[in-house]
Amino acid sequence: MLEGDRRGYLMAKVKTMADWKIGDPMINENDYWQDPDYKAEDPEKEKLVLELAKLITDRYVKKLTNKINNRDPEYWMLDLILNKEQVKFLLNFKKTRVPYSIEELANMNNMSVEDTKKMVERLRWMGIIEQNRAKTPDKHLQYELPIFVPGSAEFMMMQEKLTDEFPQLATFFNLMTQLPLAGITQMVPPGGAGIGMHVIPVEKAISLENQSVPVEHLSRWIDMYDKYGISECSCRKQQAMRGEGSGEIRGDYCIGMGDMAEYMDDRGIGHYISKEEVYEILERAERHGYVHQITNIDGEGKIVAICNCAPGVCNALRTSQLFNTPNMSASAYRAHVEKDKCVACGKCVEVCPVGAAKLGQKLCKKDGSEVKYPKTELPNAKKWGPEKWNYNYRDDAKINCYNTGTAPCKTACPVHLSVQGYIKMAAEGRYEDALKLIKQDNPFPYICGAVCNRRCEDACTRGTIDQPLAIDEIKKFIASLDLKSDKKYIPLCEKHDGGMWSDDYKVAVIGGGPAGLAAAYFLRRDGYPVTVFEKEKRPGGMLMNGIPSYRLEKDIIDAEIDVIRQMGVEFKCGVEVGKDITIQKLREEGYKAFFIAIGMQGGRKAGVPGEDAEGVQTGVDFLRNINQDHSIKLNGDTVVIGGGNVAIDVARTAVRAGASKVTMLCLEGEKEMPAAADEVAEAKEEGIEVKNGWGPKEVVTENGHVKSVIFKKCVSVFDSEHRFSPKYNEEETIEIPCENLLLSIGQSVQWGGLLEGTKVELNRNGTAVADKLTRQTAEPDIFVGGDVFTGARFAIDAIAGGREGSVSINRFVHKGNRLDLARDRREFIELNKDDIKVEGFDDAKRQIPGKKAGVASKTFDDLRLVFTEDQVKAEANRCLGCGATTVDENRCIGCGLCTTKCEFDAIHLTRDIPAASTMVRSEDKLKKVGPYAAHRAGKILINKIVGDKTK
Template sequence: MAEERELILKLGQKITDRIGVKVTTKDPEYWGLAGVITDEMAEVALSMKVRAPATAPQIAKKCGKSLERTEELLQEMSVIGLIEYNWENKDHVKQYILPMFVPGCAEFMMMNEKQVEEHPELADFFENMSRLPLEKITPMVPLGGAGIGMHVIPVEQAIPATQQSVSVEHISYWLKKYENKYAVGACSCRRQQRVRGEGTGEIEGELCIGVGDMADYLVETGKGRYIDLNEVLEILQRAEDNGFVHQITNIDGEDKIFAICNCAPGVCNALRTSQLFNTPNLSRSAYRASVESDKCVACGRCVEFCPTGAAKLGQKLCTKDGQVKYPQAELPDAVKWSKEKWDPDYRDNAKINCYDTGTAPCKTACPAHLPVQGYIKMASQGRYMDALKLIKNENPFPAVCGAICNRRCEDACTRGTIDEPIAIDEIKKFIAAKEINEKDRYIPKTVNHEGKQFEEKIAIVGAGPAGMSAAYYLRCKGYPVTVFEREDKAGGMLLNGIPSFRLEKDVIAAEIEVLKTMGVEFRFGIDVGSDVTIQQLRDEGYKAFYIAIGARGGRMAGVPGEDAKGVMSGIEFLNKVNKDEEHMKLSGKTVVIGGGNVAMDVARTALRAGSDDVSMYCLESRDEMPAAKDEIEEALEENISINNGWGPKEIITENGRVKAVVLKKCTSVFNAEKRFAPVYDENDTITIECDNVLLSIGQQIIWGNLLAGTKVELNKNGTAKADPVTYQTAEPDIFVGGDVYTGPRFAIDAIAAGKEGCVSIHRFVHKGHSLTLARDLRHFIELDKNNLDIEEYDNAKRQRPGRKSGDAASTYRDLREIFTEEQLKTEASRCLGCGATVVDPNKCIGCGLCTTKCEFDAIHLSRDLPDASRMTKSEDKLKKILPYMIKREIKIKFNKDKK
């Protein structure tokens, strides 16, 4: 055990602002200093008064050291971060200050990167000193913070011009006050969390701006660099774009600040007071946000960026009991406050998206949780490009999904309880088609919060919807991304597994072209595992892998005769047709086994490939069939017969070729637990003569040698084992998504998985970041459609798109038209506008970020709490706290007596 150092104990006791604490060697005030401060430095510091400026000669006289030695020590202590300095005196002489721990030396020490790497305990030291002094005092702090810490300052454009404001509430005021005296350095809080292993994906970067003499201090001690006003404004804008909260220091009164911070929710020690302690008075601005429900379309952008979880999605429609009443967080103004009132899971709870009573069913039901109400409203206003951008926040392939989505949003649509659901997919298809036909297409920005590219190379294996979605969002974050694809084109099953009459190849190509323009690199004709291994790619510098090769293999039935000529899996058949429509032909009679969407595609393609007659046989009853209703209807319109309740027993062959298929009666498909467990009557059979049998009874993943040499484990069905939230496998740098994790699903499921893969990989490649902490789990709840009071609505009928001329059964072209503009507006008017954001005023800190994300002018700040703009010197904090504390105690007693 190290020997107790008396001078360090005294120094820790001197600086701490924990009330009534006798510092020991077990306290952070001691061990936070002991590793970096020498006893000689402690002697100098102990000769100084806390927050009282003194020149080097004055300090030398008090500590009894020579001026030369004192200046050497003061310089070393400044670099370490124990002290700061300025020239704020009439003679402009350099003077040194021994600050408090926070704001002060604990965070200055964190700014010295090399020092922190050598002494990681400084991260725990900073975390403790930003939390422990506040645990007892925070509930007693009045609006304005009483000169204790940091103060939220709103996004300037969010401050209403119609309301009176004071100068200190404007960033521009402070920038003008410290004109031409700015420096930028890394964020202490982000670094602290990264070193502690509790990073939340917010990379420390250069985000904290020192002003005035603090700028000189940062540069001269190696903690920052000078910047001009233009770069300051760029940093502030990037901060707002990324959802970071502007805060200014609030310990020097109304005439002085020394920093403007751009704070990350869930990371910032100052914002923690509003969340962990549930005591927003310490840091909130004078403003609070509120929503104009009539304008709100529940797109969720404000919710996504709200730093405290004050904004959540709720419903706009009235229930049978009237308007929904939403809960508000309890405040300590008139209530005894203790740990039971804290929220230890505040980082995760701030990411809860909606109230328990639910929100719009369309957003809830969509696997990617698209802002359906939002893009419908924009489309109705003719804002097509804005609508597209809104969609692409969640789905980079709206044209693809407009053609093939299984429309779970429409199945859930509230309008369907009145007449018919909104034609959501047709509206999306119209928006996407508008953009595809534009000369200048929407290309997202590809930079991160630092305004430059990340260096970590990411490899995507598989150019299907999951892989390309991950590539898109990783590229948006500024990563160098390479997609490896064994085929000679991108698209995966979109290209090779879906016939052109449902999804034209030029539609796929157009949306993939956006990725190429963004800078995503595609390397075709490379089979990872055979042509190059995962380890070889690691050796080339790739830091993480997202494997999304899809389920490209078709399953066979395992019945006699299925190896005969003329028998093929449906997936193989579709692949061949998609690669060569002109020459892949069938003749005679074709039997398709299966009842899902793929089977429908196979049957309809077989007709176009030349079959004289196509019939389908599946286990399920018509009501149980997994195929979409519209696909069943289209197959029937093309005279494809659908026969329910039959499964394959044997394929009869002649001279090695299929002659007929024997089918047996299926008496039940699912067991009592609703699991697939078909039961047959082996004696009840039929024999169907045919020339071709196409088996569309499932898909399988063909791994090849891809996973050789890795620790990735597989399930019995061939899917990869991975964490259900992060998609990380047993090999830490390998993530999976899409069909290789879930088994065969729909494109929109894969797209949603790709975005989540991006979130995980971003956190993984930066050491010290948790894959789950403060992660948005994208959990939405559907409102109760059976408890709505809907009296007024547009009574227009659901619109149907037209069809191009031609015989559908004889062409591979997609004959479906898109809506006309008139149809689009008519259909958009049918939307009931179910959802809306609701803001809890007790959790809102008035940062204004929500207003910058709203595209509908539906959320605004109002200056409800003018007292919150008071700025106080730290030395005067008790003058502010004591009167408020007395008033609060009276309120508490009154409430107790009342009860």
């Protein structure tokens, strides 16, 4: 069985394949086509349809052995859509792809010219026959009977009313791209021998290639024609109809050339466009990672169309990947990486349609050897059957990294920023380019530079030598230049076939914190109309209301959010969904999907006696109040309970709010505290006393107000399986007097009435239950991200969640797309830092940012300075450049998309297989396949003999 109709709607008479999953054993396709009790209603028609199926199909084994039968999809589809008179008319074509005029067809069928025109018009409208112009002086219209693929199966798919009536066409089209090729793809020589679609490189990728030939240049083909048309991509449509879409949204991507443009326009499946529009479409396709292909069916000197193919749905690309035979569609070129220039930014990897480019390492192993990367097995001299096919090709193409790993900084970062990339740009003074690279993955570079917990730095390979790079300081410097600029960088926003999505695709983001803002950013970048609903008076969430100004000044947050506003995202602040408006009401207003990211705005109590006294509040509430009004003061001694970063923020803010003394107590020991070590050190510098290993036992009150807190000794925090399960010595206690008690021991989600009327389920801790990958809840149109899904984490984690939510929503709002299929899971592996050889590096020390004048504990201003430009360049030059892209040439199809994403001139195409530029007529392909098959068979035999002798 081929990869096929997993949704199981071929037709009522046909057994479904709904239970089949990728990777299941193959069976004969005949086993699932026919109801065993099927009887043709019209035996005469059945005989005629079988004859027509044999004429049109390019399953040569079936054709030559006369084995087409009523179990074959060719029969079923033709029988379904054609009446007997139409079948008889088509049989008079005698051969495929032989053109006839109306008058000739009238004579052949003993019909009047008028009746012939009516018959041709209907068959032409359906797409079962093709129209073009004769090469005679009068250029009269003529008609021919094409094969199914490339040919009538595509043409029929393009006709909306026809596919509405016969949705089985989607499965038929899918099968006709695979059934004829099963068992013969391994015999296809380089270039596909005219099988159908042929990859043609991005032109600028080969502009300097002095061995290129005209056939490899898109401009050559465009200049050959004077008419151009645009129509919907039939592959995208087919996969969406089958429920197998992988996020590449339906739209106008296929450019018809010459007669095909006229055919599109006459049939109402497309419209004319100008040459300038052709180039705009091609450039936009390159921006969004679509592969240029030409239809190679007429031999040298003519093409039918230029397609901009999405790898997850394109039949040509999918078929060659399924059968593991890239020869079928590959260009003459292959990509190669100059490792010295490569910085492992990973953008070439993200755009590679077949997974040929993956991240690896640049550094040698300890013994001085380079890491060896596997090459895809090819069928050039091997027996090749279903056991060699790759059923998981769509997901395999989205694997970013080899198992041996890549740069630790990229791996450790939750959004997997191109750290090496922007650091290299900073070293070169390319600051605007660096910002654009960062903003491909993170809309808040300054915010993260200021408050990130710097997992990238913790993982940095340089840290094994002396000190890790000051990665976030470099990022903050880059972002600061943009924020100071009169003209800030605003990312391009467009849907992938141009323009913006209409209000039919409105998305609501509920919660204006980092997760919600990130989701809005990425959705708007793809052209969606997005509205952010925020219950506070200003967006920013915990960035604005939870993080103190001395760590993150509020004008910085406003400035980075303003970029999202300038992108076209609408903000509705002071609106609490669930109170002021409901999700159901928003649905009625046309919103198609919801991303809920309201954060954990509530604090938690300790559950000890006396904690409801006056003077006791949660740290979250305290920070919110202070962030909104710096004039709020604390009087007297203050106790803070908690050991995380939020607790540190609470304690340091209490100092600035006027507390006479601040004491911070937590369960964990000094080395086990979850708070960042540098922040703990800063707290101590500000006079905060930190007592480790104590948990609250009782709040002592006087006249209803907190007087002191009694603590008991914590002897262990976690059990043997590292689950939170503190144990205490109840006999060992201390009492600390205070006028204020701030509890920073956890946060909670305050759902209010938000989820009323929905099916969203909650975990025991109050977070939402959702799919780990897609973030979809039990309510299909509701997705979640940030703290309401993960629990309390950091801003960078929330941003990563917002991005994943946007990916899912993009797929969800378009019917027929799966949320998981061919999805970039952004999974990276860290290289083995214990098995590397580092030599010839810059031995400069880590740079330290300066500070403004002032006493930190007396001001809410951030006294930390941004790096100077000299510091940035000195620090950037400390990078060891651990990672690099590597290309599997056996898998590469030579599309050149990788070169369009590389900002370092590190990846190039070379014309490794010139034979792949030869164009062959479809009818002549056996002339090419035959000799190559014989040559290959000889190689297989020799290998077998050699193998037998070595046994």
